[in-house]
Amino acid sequence: MLATSTLAPAPGASGSDLPLITSAAAWRGDQLGKSQEWVYQLSAAEIAELEQLGARFVEDDPDLRTVQASDYPLVACAAAVKLWGQDVDTGRGFNLVRGLRTQLYSDTLSAAIYYILGLHMGDPIRQSELGDLVDHIYATSDKTMDDPTALSSKVRDKLVFHSDSSDVVALMCLRGARQGGASLLVSGAEIYNEIVRRRPDLAPLLFEPFHWDWRRQDHASPANTYTSPIISLVDGVFSMYAGALYIMTAQDYPEVPRLRPEQIEVLKLFDEITYEPGMAIEMDFRPGDIQWLSNYAALHSRTQFWDYPEPQRKRHLLRLWLSRKVGRPIVPGFGKNGVVSGRATPRPGVDDSADGHFRIAEVAVPRLLA
Numbered sequence: 001m002l003a004t005s006t007l008a009p010a011p012g013a014s015g016s017d018l019p020l021i022t023s024a025a026a027w028r029g030d031q032l033g034k035s036q037e038w039v040y041q042l043s044a045a046e047i048a049e050l051e052q053l054g055a056r057f058v059e060d061d062p063d064l065r066t067v068q069a070s071d072y073p074l075v076a077c078a079a080a081v082k083l084w085g086q087d088v089d090t091g092r093g094f095n096l097v098r099g100l101r102t103q104l105y106s107d108t109l110s111a112a113i114y115y116i117l118g119l120h121m122g123d124p125i126r127q128s129e130l131g132d133l134v135d136h137i138y139a140t141s142d143k144t145m146d147d148p149t150a151l152s153s154k155v156r157d158k159l160v161f162h163s164d165s166s167d168v169v170a171l172m173c174l175r176g177a178r179q180g181g182a183s184l185l186v187s188g189a190e191i192y193n194e195i196v197r198r199r200p201d202l203a204p205l206l207f208e209p210f211h212w213d214w215r216r217q218d219h220a221s222p223a224n225t226y227t228s229p230i231i232s233l234v235d236g237v238f239s240m241y242a243g244a245l246y247i248m249t250a251q252d253y254p255e256v257p258r259l260r261p262e263q264i265e266v267l268k269l270f271d272e273i274t275y276e277p278g279m280a281i282e283m284d285f286r287p288g289d290i291q292w293l294s295n296y297a298a299l300h301s302r303t304q305f306w307d308y309p310e311p312q313r314k315r316h317l318l319r320l321w322l323s324r325k326v327g328r329p330i331v332p333g334f335g336k337n338g339v340v341s342g343r344a345t346p347r348p349g350v351d352d353s354a355d356g357h358f359r360i361a362e363v364a365v366p367r368l369l370a
């Protein structure tokens with residue numbers, strides 16, 4: 001079963017009527033970090049299977065928009081993929097897979113292995129209006145996140161906690177930073193629990209729709225904003241979509257309604273709790289690591305990092321956004337899922353024939369965007 005509460009709030013419920021979340025998705029980093037239960041070490045047989053399939057994928061060079069998981073079936077890794085999916089859907093909301101020997105692979109082979117696993121974990125979705133199915137976390141400028149033109153995936157600055165635009169976000173580390181760049185995760189359910197405990201009068205506001213800055217997340221977006229509540233609780237299933245930065249910057253657009261004082265108050269409380277000592281778990285990214293993360297269960301960020309001077313040694317992660325069809329009930333239009341596009345076809349009116357990268361050798365190379 002999915003991460004659930006004891007009941008769903010009735011329309012117009014007060015904070016005192018809201019349930020606490022008691023599933024495995026409600027955790028504290030200072031407790032979870034005492035164990036390594038969230039790390040999966042690949043076996044020699046699993047690694048061998050993935051290397052063999054990855055090499056065949058590179059040789060076949062399929063169209064990334066249409067290739068299917070069934071084209072590259074897993075045997076040795078089948079049980080592991082099922083376990084990772086359970087962790088993401090009904091457990092703590094994330095895991096870290098370790099053991100791939102990316103130091104021995106070309107980036108194209110690494111990307112092929114990663115894409116195959118992604119197909120078995122869900123269906124890739126487009127991450128930009130260019131049609132990118134694999135994006136790159138690779139710094140191309142010295143901008144900081146207080147610059148409205150900065151893209152979080154292209155700078156070295158620390159990031160605030162946020163949700164991405166898919167059911168699952170996956171990161172694969174090709175190369176780590178010279179210093180810094182740790183991944184930080186925090187439980188959305190535990191943040192919500194703390195708000196209910198401390199300020200039950202403010203907690204119901206999290207179920208109201210907010211305007212989110214789409215333009216700042218994707219400079220080619222077809223609209224300035226989209227709307228979504230922060231919390232969905234349907235049939236007892238808890239989901240969260242958060243990132244106050246993009247709610248606040250959406251206020252820069254004159255067509256967006258002004259936030260009410262109580263909305264600003266709950267957003268500030270949300271951030272205060274998120275950054276309290278002990279809430280987040282921190283993990284380093286080693287070459288070959290893959291992190292699977294439910295955007296409904298946990299928020300993520302990273303620490304500032306410093307690169308090696310050589311371009312080929314710079315910190316480099318690959319990112320997949322996956323649609324995972326597991327029957328999760330959410331309120332209509334929740335998160336950014338209502339405005340992103342599937343992998344097979346672009347958004348109506350968008351022509352990706354010239355700029356789209358849909359072959360594995362192409363997507364293994366980062367676009368040099370500032």
